Amino acid sequence: MSAPRELPTRSAWVRRLSVLLAIVLPASGWFLVTGSGVPAATATQLSGSTVPAAAVPTHDPQSAADLLALGRELFFESRLSGDGSRSCASCHAPDKGFSDAQPLSRGYNHSGHFRNTPSLLALSSKSRLMWDGRYPAERLHDVVSDMLLSPVTMNGERQIIIERVRQLPALIDAWQRAFGERNPLHFDGLVAALAAWSSSHGNGETAVDRARHGERQALSARARAGMALFEGRAGCVHCHSGAAFSDGKLHRLGVPENLDILRDPERTVSLLRHYAVHGAVHPMAARGDDGAAVWTGQATDRGRFATPTLRGVAQTAPYMHNGIFATLEEVVDFYDRGGGPGSELRPLELSTDERAALVAFLEALTVPMPAQEAPGVDNYATDAGAGR
Ligand code: HEC
Ligand code: HEC
Numbered sequence: 293m294s295a296p297r298e299l300p301t302r303s304a305w306v307r308r309l310s311v312l313l314a315i316v317l318p319a320s321g322w323f324l325v326t327g328s329g330v331p332a333a334t335a336t337q338l339s340g341s342t343v344p345a346a347a348v349p350t351h352d353p354q355s356a357a358d359l360l361a362l363g364r365e366l367f368f369e370s371r372l373s374g375d376g377s378r379s380c381a382s383c384h385a386p387d388k389g390f391s392d393a394q395p396l397s398r399g400y401n402h403s404g405h406f407r408n409t410p411s412l413l414a415l416s417s418k419s420r421l422m423w424d425g426r427y428p429a430e431r432l433h434d435v436v437s438d439m440l441l442s443p444v445t446m447n448g449e450r451q452i453i454i455e456r457v458r459q460l461p462a463l464i465d466a467w468q469r470a471f472g473e474r475n476p477l478h479f480d481g482l483v484a485a486l487a488a489w490s491s492s493h494g495n496g497e498t499a500v501d502r503a504r505h506g507e508r509q510a511l512s513a514r515a516r517a518g519m520a521l522f523e524g525r526a527g528c529v530h531c532h533s534g535a536a537f538s539d540g541k542l543h544r545l546g547v548p549e550n551l552d553i554l555r556d557p558e559r560t561v562s563l564l565r566h567y568a569v570h571g572a573v574h575p576m577a578a579r580g581d582d583g584a585a586v587w588t589g590q591a592t593d594r595g596r597f598a599t600p601t602l603r604g605v606a607q608t609a610p611y612m613h614n615g616i617f618a619t620l621e622e623v624v625d626f627y628d629r630g631g632g633p634g635s636e637l638r639p640l641e642l643s644t645d646e647r648a649a650l651v652a653f654l655e656a657l658t659v660p661m662p663a664q665e666a667p668g669v670d671n672y673a674t675d676a677g678a679g680r
Pocket of ligand 2: 450526527530531532543544545602603608611613614617620636637650654
């Protein structure tokens with residue numbers, strides 16, 4: 293599998309650092325400061341010139357708790373988006389399992405999205421990200437950066453984001469607690485905080501975990517029957533395996549197209565842009581979501597999507613990459629039929645009871661989810677008189 297063409301691999305730490313220094317230092321006058329700390333030789337090696345240690349931005353937060361606190365503030369902050377209209381929480385709403393309960397994501401103003409908003413529950417257990425699996429989990433930071441900057445999600449711009457954060461007292465405080473008072477704001481640090489907070493949900497014990505640890509009463513008889521089917525005759529565990537209930541691989545189930553993508557010109561435009569950005573050969577010929585084929589460039593990957601985790605699945609309807617199924621019952625019926633055209637599944641011929649048992653098992657994967665209050669809205673510091 294090759295890397296998506298749009299997305300450069302994460303630049304080396306050293307290269308980023310020297311670019312940052314080149315931009316930040318002359319503008320801020322810090323090059324005049326003579327500091328101590330990092331030995332001059334290290335600074336010289338990193339930047340190619342002699343730079344005082346005091347201005348070297350660090351990418352290491354002071355503590356994990358402070359990084360999470362910053363991430364939480366940022367997650368709810370709509371001023372990270374281009375026109376200030378939406379935050380991460382607008383689509384990944386904490387009270388909806390960090391999703392939006394819509395079949396298809398709304399997209400940035402006037403645009404439309406062509407995929408369902410995935411839940412962020414158990415994000416840290418996923419091995420591939422995005423419905424089509426185009427990022428490995430190690431590139432979570434690139435996914436978060438993409439969410440901030442993409443014209444179909446938040447349409448933000450790095451420097452505007454940094455300047456807005458600088459003007460928001462609660463955010464700059466949280467930044468300084470996380471990265472230190474002398475550390476200049478940097479985009480990668482904001483992304484790291486968002487990634488950390490996004491990964492911190494839905495990792496708690498489910499009834500299924502408790503049953504696996506020997507607590508037999510944790511599951512109803514029906515859910516236990518569902519578990520036996522899941523791991524046995526229904527073959528779910530073939531793909532939904534391991535602690536994350538995912539093999540991290542791409543599969544073709546023949547999920548029906550969501551025709552709303554083609555009915556809404558703005559959603560079609562976003563889909564075609566996605567094809568064009570990833571260098572699909574005949575993007576205008578596309579008549580549906582080709583899944584992984586778009587980024588692997590392999591026709592055989594058409595209609596393949598990454599196996600999602602099932603942790604918290606009852607909390608995140610509707611289902612599949614395009615939200616085509618409203619309920620878990622519909623998903624199980626689909627599997628019972630052996631999936632759709634071109635599927636690698638086979639019909640299961642389950643009884644009504646067996647289908648209900650599978651649903652009960654999926655419901656027992658519900659994760660504890662403490663309520664998340666949005667932080668209070670903060671006014672720009674400039675309201676208080678700065679710049680007058
Ligand atoms: C306009 C709605 C929208 C907003 C705003 C948004 N997202 Fe997303 N997010 C999506 C959609 C849609 C996808 C799936 C895209 C795909 O599969 O191609 C996604 C995917 C993700 C993923 C990958 C999850 C997985 O299971 O693969 C992460 C992580 C994520 N978003 C985090 C964030 C963060 C952090 C923010 C704020 C900086 C954010 N998102 C803002 C809609 C949104
Ligand atoms: C061949 C691999 C494979 C098998 C077998 C399989 N799944 Fe899946 N499952 C997937 C993939 C891939 C997706 C995502 C498909 C998409 O988005 O188009 C998925 C999606 C799901 C979803 C929706 C998750 C969400 O967040 O939207 C549920 C629920 C689910 N599977 C349950 C099951 C059950 C129950 C079984 C057994 C009856 C099963 N799966 C068998 C690969 C598999």
